[in-house]
Amino acid sequence: MERPAFHTTRRKFLQGTTVGAAFMATIVPRNVLGMGEEPPSETVGAALIGCGGRGGGTFSALGKGARRLADCDVKFKSIADDKKIYTDYRKVLERKDIDIVVVATHPGWHALISIAAMEAGKDVLCEKPLCRFIAEGRAMADAEKRFGRIFQIGTYGRFGGNRKIRKIFDSGLLKQCDTVLIQRGGVKVKEWSGMVEYNVTPVPDSLDWDMYCGPAPLRPFNRHRVGGTHRGYWDYEGGGLADMKHHQLDGPAYTYARDKTAPVEVIPYAPPMHPEACMVWGWVELKYADGFTLVFASNEWGPPYDRLNEKNTSESDLLNMLSAEDRKKLDQMPDPPKLLSFLEAVKTRQPAGGNAEVSHRVATCYHLANIAMRCGRPIKFDPVKEEIIGDEEANRLVYQPMRAPWRL
């Protein structure tokens, strides 16, 4: 296992670091800058929880300024020393020398670890997708607010969003719109499906299977459930839709201000879904209270989506819906504020561009789509209470019971 050795002094850290064109910034944590907290040491400590797959790449977004003090992964069972290498993230969060936690486990753990990290006073950079179900996303946003921590999801589509269109929606001048935005393909439906027939094999010695499953049911071990193929199981994620949609939707959700609310009606077209393994589906329509319709078409199963045509998505289309007087008012309004990168947010203690609240609203879309398909029926959603209306059993997928001792 290769780990870069970071030896960063406070001076070097304050000199800054670049982390890529999308979010070049200087990482200056609160305790180093003395912004309300005393520096615990001359260095900035960070931990990576979930070291396979995207882990190393996500961690590298912190730049060279962060000292990687701990690596935690359930597959380190045979090498864990609880000093630098861990299998239990709770022990990592107890450490007082760690300020930032990078979460790159399977998504069934994203919410619990991110929330616990914020409860422990850490800032969090978490891989996408945000979480496994809607109530987890709400709890992440609540923890972010309650503990005043910085959270950024590991996808950055919104940083390239259209700020002129965002301004139209933010203005409040456009009360209703009949925009239809159709996203076709690109969500790896077949690639990230689960096996319905599989071999049960002994758990590898190096793997803590109980901890891997975590809040999900403890099932017989099947090799396809670990590694990147975990994406194909409802226990840990939500197929290609949950895995890829946060990438695909983050930019449009910012542009069309879909990160301030949630759909009110969801209509699915899919075959009856398997209870554990994600499988093929056709399309889902998600309708908002203001008339905006979002369509996810898989392009991997069933007839091509043709119920609606895309319309009124451009800036000029939307401006045309405003009166001349409203367009003048719009001109006089300030532009939307610049989105802060994770590192800028850590420095300023202002919310990051991809904070938990807005990310939760993005995640709600793909979770609702999956719920409607799994339930095999249209659903109506209350964006304020964040509950499905009049469908007790569908609501069981909004707030899914967890296996003890894990809870939101």
Add this chain to the structure above:
Amino acid sequence: MAVPERLKQLVDQMPDPDERRMYCTNIDKEKIEAAIAQIAKGGKQYILGLIDMLGAPGSREDVKPHYALHCVINYTLVTKNETMRKEFCEVLAQELSSNRSQYIRSFLCQCLQWAGREEAVPALGKLLSEEGLSDWASMALVAIRKGATDQFLKAWPTSKGRCRLDVIHGLAELAEPAAAAALKEALNGPDREVRIAGGAGLAKLADPSAVYLLLGAADRSSGWERIQQTKHCVVLAEKLAAAGRKAEAARIYQHLQKTRTDPTEKYIRELAEKALAS
């Protein structure tokens, strides 16, 4: 009981796994739905037959009945046929006490988590003392909610080990007033996770009499437990404030403000100060 031939034919209408052993090719929605509707028409006898057809986890013989059973249970919800839903879930519940394998009974719990209601609660409650199934039963009961607290409370006094954790976890999740005494007892127990569950439940319950118990639990603990119990204190304070019990909420915040003096807990102190100022 022999599985009806007609049921076997209908189950065979479910898709075969493809070359990747997935449901990704040759998935015919109409064909599946038609077969599921026919299975549903077969009533309790067919549900029992489907359960009889279930096999070992992941096995070829398990694939189709496993999928069909889930689909037919969901069909009762899609068609909003409450009589059928209840009837089918009663069969599932009844089979929880059979001598079927733990794997099959865990799958029945999962089906009940999906669609069960009060009719399944007593049978699930009985599993709370069975290691290997108590976690499944607990999750199903938490999903069903109505009547579940009584089952958890019934199991609590004699529960041990993993089962005890599943029981207190359920009580904490549901957080009903009847559970207050058990949650308080848990808060002082020997097992860390049981204590944390007790704290979580009392916070969620917004029990004003738990203020000093929770503060004490947080103060005397360290590491992970201190983080969790401190969070529970904050949640309790928020809930009390929202319920108009501002004096009790202020007591929690004042205590946190006074005691969280370590630099690494400054964010808690600041949180308390902000709440007191608002």
